[in-house]
Structures are given as C-alpha cells and as structure tokens.
Amino acid sequence: MRALISTWDKSGLDEFARGLVSLGWRLVASGKTAAALEAIGLPVELVETVTESPEMLGGRVKTLHPRVHAGILARRDEPTDVATLDEHGIEAFDLVCVNLYPFEEVAARRGVTEAEAVEMIDIGGPSMLRGAAKNFAHCAPVCDPAQYGPVLAELRRDGELSPETRRRLAADAFAHTAAYEAAIANWFNERETFPDSIVLALEKVLDLSYGENPHQRAAYYSERGARRHLLSRVEQLHGKELSFNNLNDLSGARALAREFALPACVIVKHANPCGVAVGTTAEEAYDKALACDPTSAYGGIVVLNREVDAPLGEKLAEQFVEVLFAPGYSDEALEALRRKKNTRILVDHERRAGEPGERHYKRVLGGMLVQDPDAEIEDREGWQLVAGSVTEPQWGDLVFSWRVCKHVSSNAIVLAKELATIGIGAGQMSRVDAVRIAVEKAEGFGHDAAGSSLASDAFFPFPDGPQLGLEAGVTAIVQPGGSRRDEDVIAAVEKAGAAMVFTGRRHFRH
Numbered sequence: 001m002r003a004l005i006s007t008w009d010k011s012g013l014d015e016f017a018r019g020l021v022s023l024g025w026r027l028v029a030s031g032k033t034a035a036a037l038e039a040i041g042l043p044v045e046l047v048e049t050v051t052e053s054p055e056m057l058g059g060r061v062k063t064l065h066p067r068v069h070a071g072i073l074a075r076r077d078e079p080t081d082v083a084t085l086d087e088h089g090i091e092a093f094d095l096v097c098v099n100l101y102p103f104e105e106v107a108a109r110r111g112v113t114e115a116e117a118v119e120m121i122d123i124g125g126p127s128m129l130r131g132a133a134k135n136f137a138h139c140a141p142v143c144d145p146a147q148y149g150p151v152l153a154e155l156r157r158d159g160e161l162s163p164e165t166r167r168r169l170a171a172d173a174f175a176h177t178a179a180y181e182a183a184i185a186n187w188f189n190e191r192e193t194f195p196d197s198i199v200l201a202l203e204k205v206l207d208l209s210y211g212e213n214p215h216q217r218a219a220y221y222s223e224r225g226a227r228r229h230l231l232s233r234v235e236q237l238h239g240k241e242l243s244f245n246n247l248n249d250l251s252g253a254r255a256l257a258r259e260f261a262l263p264a265c266v267i268v269k270h271a272n273p274c275g276v277a278v279g280t281t282a283e284e285a286y287d288k289a290l291a292c293d294p295t296s297a298y299g300g301i302v303v304l305n306r307e308v309d310a311p312l313g314e315k316l317a318e319q320f321v322e323v324l325f326a327p328g329y330s331d332e333a334l335e336a337l338r339r340k341k342n343t344r345i346l347v348d349h350e351r352r353a354g355e356p357g358e359r360h361y362k363r364v365l366g367g368m369l370v371q372d373p374d375a376e377i378e379d380r381e382g383w384q385l386v387a388g389s390v391t392e393p394q395w396g397d398l399v400f401s402w403r404v405c406k407h408v409s410s411n412a413i414v415l416a417k418e419l420a421t422i423g424i425g426a427g428q429m430s431r432v433d434a435v436r437i438a439v440e441k442a443e444g445f446g447h448d449a450a451g452s453s454l455a456s457d458a459f460f461p462f463p464d465g466p467q468l469g470l471e472a473g474v475t476a477i478v479q480p481g482g483s484r485r486d487e488d489v490i491a492a493v494e495k496a497g498a499a500m501v502f503t504g505r506r507h508f509r510h
Helices: 013-022 031-039 047-051 066-073 079-088 103-107 114-118 124-134 145-158 163-188 244-257 282-292 310-317 331-337 392-405 431-444 464-472 486-495
Strands: 002-007 026-029 095-099 140-142 202-207 219-223 234-238 264-269 272-278 300-304 321-326 344-348 360-364 367-371 384-387 413-416 421-425 453-456 476-479 499-502
Touching: 002 013, 002 031, 002 066, 002 124, 013 026, 013 031, 013 095, 013 145, 026 031, 026 047, 031 047, 047 066, 066 079, 066 124, 095 124, 103 114, 103 163, 124 140, 124 163, 140 145, 140 163, 145 163, 234 331, 244 264, 244 272, 244 300, 244 321, 264 282, 272 282, 272 392, 272 421, 282 300, 282 310, 282 421, 310 331, 384 486, 392 413, 392 421, 392 453, 392 476, 413 431, 413 464, 421 431, 431 453, 431 464, 453 464, 464 486, 486 499
Parallel strands: 002 026, 002 095, 095 140, 300 321, 321 344, 453 476, 476 499
Antiparallel strands: 202 219, 234 344, 264 272, 264 300, 360 367, 384 499, 413 421, 413 453
C-alpha cells in the first residue's frame, strides 16, 4: 500500500505517518513534508524521485505530473487503466494525505501584500485531493488532521477502509476544496459590494439540541473566513445544549446590546426584545428591563454588557432564563446561577457581536436575498424637529427608543421612559395595532406613559397611530417621516402640545 503525503499543517502527522508505516505502507512526500518525516526517522520517497523531475518555479510546480495524477486516478477494476500504469511504469497510490496552504490566514493578516496572498493559493494540493476524491473507491483522500485517528483506527481494525468511510472522506475533501476556492474567490471580489457571484462556505460549529421545533434537527454553522461569529470567543459555563431558537434570539440580543456604551440589559423572547434599559449599573439596567414586560421575559434570553456580580446573580437566579450572556461573572454570581441546572450561561470574551461590514443573507425559495447590514449606530445629528420642543431628557429617550426600535420586527413601536422600554409593539401588519399593543403592554404592567417617548420604525401614514400614543400620555415622537400626510400627523402632534422629530431614515426588520 502506498500513500502520498503533502501537508502544510504538520500537526498530528508524525503519529499518522508512523501508524501507516507500522501497517506496512510506503510513503511518498513532497519536499518539506518529506524532510519532516525523515527527521522522525521514517522511510520516505521524494515526489521528485517519482516524477523524475525537480520542483520548479520556487515550488509552484512539484506534484503536477502524470506520474502523480495517474497514480491517484487509476481505477484498479478497469483493465485499460491498469495496463496504462504498467506500460508507463507508474505505481498507484492508495491514499492521499493533503492539507492546503493557509490562504485565509495569510490574506487576513494586517499589511499583507497582494503578492504574498497570491503565493498562498494552492494549486497542486486541491488537484491531488480532488483526484483522490473522484477515485475514492480506490484512493482515499485525507484532508484534515482530525481524520488521522479514525482512519488509522479503521485500517488497524479491518486492514482497509470501508466504502462508507471512503465516500465520507470524498465528501469532506470536495467540501474542503470548495470552501478553499470560495475563500479565494471572495478575496478577489472583496472590492465589490455585490459581485456577480457570491460563494458561501460554511463550517459547522456545533450541533444544536433541536431546531425551531423539537422535531426539527439543527446545527450552527459559521461563515468560513469570518474573523468573528456569533459564538467566537464565547464559552458556555453551564446549562443544557443550545437550541436553534436560543442562537437566533441571542444574535438579535447581542446586536441590540451593542447599541449602548452605558451599562445595558436586553431581554429577548421569540426574536423580539421584550425589555431593554440602560442604567448606572448592570443590576439597575436589568431591573428596568425586566419591569417592562416580566411575563414575556419568562424563559427569555438575557444579555448584559457588564459583569454579573453577586446581587445581580441572585436576582437572575430567581427568574427562568433560557440563556444568560455577559462579559463575566463573579464566583458568587456563578454559584447562585448554577442552582438552575438548565440555564445556559455564556461568557463573552470579546464583547463584539460581529463584523459591521458583513453581508446579511435571507433564505427565500431557490435563492438568497443579500443586503448590507443595518448596523449604523445613529445619534440625533441630522434629525429634524418638526413639532414642539424637546428637553434634554426627552432627547435621551428619543435616541434610546430609536435604537431599540431598529431591532424590533416591523411594524415596530417602542415606548420608552427614563432610558427604559415600557411598552413594545412588534411584528404587526398595521402600525396602529403596533401602537395599541405597545400602549396596552405599558398600561398592563403598571407603567405610567405620561411623559414617555414613542419611536416608530417607519413613517405614520395617518394621524391615528400617533393619536393613540398621545392620548396615553406620550409627549415626544421619533419617526422617519416621508408620508404624503406628514402635515396631518404634525398637526395632530402640535395640537396635543407634544414634540416630534423626523430622522429621515427608516428601519424595517422582517
């Protein structure tokens, strides 16, 4: 049996190669790989001995040769292939162990030149892997050090690899080379916001306990090459396995929490915030956020942007929290929180929620909708005061409610007071209904809407929506403006003695 080995990443290779030799395999390797194997005392034949041709062009050409690829691609059950090998004195390969130049790692380095990145585009490696994967019935492709152990174990146990194992290795090899090519294509296209082709490569991060419903299987994948993702630098300290809904809600909650520099708490349930607040401490922010809608907060996702101390840990332990996410926990807080065996406790070691420039994808029948993220954090610069006057505390509530509103499903209405939500109307087909729900939520949990601010993610087409809020006690409104009936809406606000600001930008979220 004969194996061809050419690896950039040498981790685990010594044990794998020793295992093959101990089973009677002969090794053929390219320059640096051969040197590494010789250094640990293993017999190895150089590729250039097989090809009878030296490496060329600074190593760009070494395995691109018929004596290599014919040995990989020959079908042992096809007499003409066997005869061709005999005619040309070519020996077949039974296994190809290859991993590729680290293009993504090098291309992502600060200050790397285009020439340096281009030299990390592997040509021979993908060619060998693809050849072995095509001929998987006769030549097993191994492309990941994580495969070394299982492959060796099966060879030791059975003396050969099963058809099922070979097919799985082939699938992994093609996925590996496809992802590699995708990374290169995306690097060449990175100057284009929306290039003619977008090639997505995803890597599984973890299996999930279930999907949106328990009968649906699910897993979490990250986009290959992304510098950070939802769970990068996130550690689970306690609790059950994460589910599809946990991660979907966590993504939204992290994005909303990123809007605030002050101590903040975001509570999300079914992809919408049900309580958001900032405070002088994380504990104060949590108390205010929970007070918005304690019923909906039951079994929700709680995200904090400050460490959880002992008093806050005790409070959180009294609630049913599905997922708790924070940049740290005191020992006392963890001790209290771990009393709830099912609460998933996550610690954020990075405190960033994602790349601001990443594209957003939405699956539709047979394709994807692709857009820029709605990621800008807006302040009141450029806003237009169109009715009444606004005090400094009101400005704070208007900016706060506007930032929250951006993360609520459309049609979205947010009532806020003293930098905390007191009522949220989400995902309604009618904006009037969204206002009605927000007001009813506030009143239902004993919040006094008098003096509150109202944010609407898009313009009010008629005065009826604002009128409901004004009757409840709203004194300041922020909305994009742009309706044909803006003047009617402005007149209604002025008649009520309230204030209104136009932002000039809407924030639909579907």
